[in-house]
Amino acid sequence: MIRAEDWVPVGGLSLEPNALAAVTETSENVVVAAGPGAGKTELLAQRADFLFRTGSTRYPRRILAISFKVDAARNLQSRVRLRSGSQYAERFDSFTFHAFAKRLIDNYRPALTGQNTLEPDYRVDADTRIQGEQITFNEFVPFALEILQNNVYARGALRQTYSHVFLDEFQDATKEQYAFLKAAFMGGDAQLTAVGDVKQRIMTWAGALEGVMDTFMADFTAKPLPLYQNFRSNPRLRRMQNRMILDMDPSAASPDSDLMGDAGTITVLRFSSAEDEAIGVAEQITEWLAAATPPSEIAVLIRNQVSLVGASLGAELAARGIAYRNEHDSQDLTAEPAAALVLNYLRVVADERRPDAYAELMRMASRTSDVDSQGEVLDSRLRRVLSQARSAARAESFDRTSFASWMPLIRTFLKFISRPVLNALSPSYQQGSRLDDVLKAVLNSFNKELALDGNPVAALNRLSEEDAVRLITIHKCKGMEFEKVVVLGVEADLFFGKPADAMSEYFVAISRAKDDLVVTCAATRTKPPGANSRWSEKRTPYESLLAYTDEI
Numbered sequence: 001m002i003r004a005e006d007w008v009p010v011g012g013l014s015l016e017p018n019a020l021a022a023v024t025e026t027s028e029n030v031v032v033a034a035g036p037g038a039g040k041t042e043l044l045a046q047r048a049d050f051l052f053r054t055g056s057t058r059y060p061r062r063i064l065a066i067s068f069k070v071d072a073a074r075n076l077q078s079r080v081r082l083r084s085g086s087q088y089a090e091r092f093d094s095f096t097f098h099a100f101a102k103r104l105i106d107n108y109r110p111a112l113t114g115q116n117t118l119e120p121d122y123r124v125d126a127d128t129r130i131q132g133e134q135i136t137f138n139e140f141v142p143f144a145l146e147i148l149q150n151n152v153y154a155r156g157a158l159r160q161t162y163s164h165v166f167l168d169e170f171q172d173a174t175k176e177q178y179a180f181l182k183a184a185f186m187g188g189d190a191q192l193t194a195v196g197d198v199k200q201r202i203m204t205w206a207g208a209l210e211g212v213m214d215t216f217m218a219d220f221t222a223k224p225l226p227l228y229q230n231f232r233s234n235p236r237l238r239r240m241q242n243r244m245i246l247d248m249d250p251s252a253a254s255p256d257s258d259l260m261g262d263a264g265t266i267t268v269l270r271f272s273s274a275e276d277e278a279i280g281v282a283e284q285i286t287e288w289l290a291a292a293t294p295p296s297e298i299a300v301l302i303r304n305q306v307s308l309v310g311a312s313l314g315a316e317l318a319a320r321g322i323a324y325r326n327e328h329d330s331q332d333l334t335a336e337p338a339a340a341l342v343l344n345y346l347r348v349v350a351d352e353r354r355p356d357a358y359a360e361l362m363r364m365a366s367r368t369s370d371v372d373s374q375g376e377v378l379d380s381r382l383r384r385v386l387s388q389a390r391s392a393a394r395a396e397s398f399d400r401t402s403f404a405s406w407m408p409l410i411r412t413f414l415k416f417i418s419r420p421v422l423n424a425l426s427p428s429y430q431q432g433s434r435l436d437d438v439l440k441a442v443l444n445s446f447n448k449e450l451a452l453d454g455n456p457v458a459a460l461n462r463l464s465e466e467d468a469v470r471l472i473t474i475h476k477c478k479g480m481e482f483e484k485v486v487v488l489g490v491e492a493d494l495f496f497g498k499p500a501d502a503m504s505e506y507f508v509a510i511s512r513a514k515d516d517l518v519v520t521c522a523a524t525r526t527k528p529p530g531a532n533s534r535w536s537e538k539r540t541p542y543e544s545l546l547a548y549t550d551e552i
């Protein structure tokens, strides 16, 4: 434990004055509004480090972080682990609103009353509710809110558990989520830190609450500490962002003198067809990879319908042997600890050179229990299981191209890991069929990818975040950053809806780039199989958005 005045930012970073004030605040609630790349996520990780190291969140009290997307929650958790180490990170609970609400429902289900009562083995479904038996994802937050309003013990336990609460991407909180937050923490002694950027508000379609950052500031008497830096993007990219900021929120724009310099590139590519676009973009990606850009630093962002709009590009990349990951098809599997465990196991067994997967596997497997009944440390038993599997997979009789050959190895591994350990990987595995669904999904994905070329290493690369170029929706890319970004299809047909919403979405997309940004549009997109009747083959470039790239 150290004194507050002895704490310094971890990782050798220096923090601008308001960031330092937010990180080290010990009594008031804080709201940090800042543009892209200002270091909001980093600020939360630094704040966690400050609170843990100075004993401000006294053991066993924990920090709760609530994000909107599974990836964002995971990013924050791994940033905290990177900054403060695993021991402190164990006391940092990073959830999505949904996951956190589900946890409350599972812990305090009997507090639900009337029409909302639920059987102990209730199920979750995407669309259909069956009273007492099944609820939908959208009902998690209102059900959890009812629990907090009805049950003083639930509320008390929550407040007892968390001394500090972090709210990431807070501009996108909905009315319901905000009500939930108020029921949980208003009037308690937890200290809240909210970070966000109103210009990146892209969830209005999902009910994001207008002015939620100001409302929070008033309701929770939170101290505003705006940030002004952008640590992510090169000056040329920042000038483009700044031109958009001038139109969206003039008071937040930077003076030109702060944005001098020629580093960074912005390219607009106009194509006559989606097929030409696929070739042009694939050539650009080939060049980046040849210049040693890691695949994970390249992202292609698409407004929506990634599988359809990105189909030609996907085919072109596959033809060139470039591993890409369609985030829509692979869903949130990598965010699932059980899926990560299986994939890391396969990487270690199928590929000689995966010390990263090996280390991660060891970390995950040993997290839950470290000594077996004979007193043998799990690590060494796991090492033996892995080495046996590696020998089996290298035997001449082993057909590496066939999914059926891998199945017995996977089964042996899962049996070794054991059901209780798998269940303990995530609270959501402790009830219902979630764990089995995840295992089934990850095995299906591996089977599908392996069938493409019979190469297990390439198949695993395509399922990984590190080894593949990403094709991803704009909604999903929130909070992420990449050296190279392609925004594919800047067309009115894709960026439909209110112009202000289209602008925020485009702003989120272009502001993910650190060094190089390419934006494209195509005059025609042939209707792919699976597209619905609204698919328009003739496309209209979104000229007002494309114009932000002029004269930068």
Ligand SMILES: Nc1ncnc2c1ncn2[C@@H]1O[C@H](COP(=O)(O)OP(=O)(O)OP(=O)(O)O)[C@@H](O)[C@H]1O
Binding pocket: 013, 014, 015, 016, 034, 035, 036, 037, 038, 039, 040, 041, 042, 043, 197, 200, 231, 232, 478, 479, 480, 481, 511
């Ligand atoms: N104080 C700092 N000094 C140097 N680099 C920093 C600092 N703070 C953040 N960074 C780096 O800048 C980049 C952007 O930070 P971060 O992702 O936290 O920004 P953000 O405000 O959450 O962005 P966005 O809202 O666009 O998602 C990251 O690479 C991060 O490591």
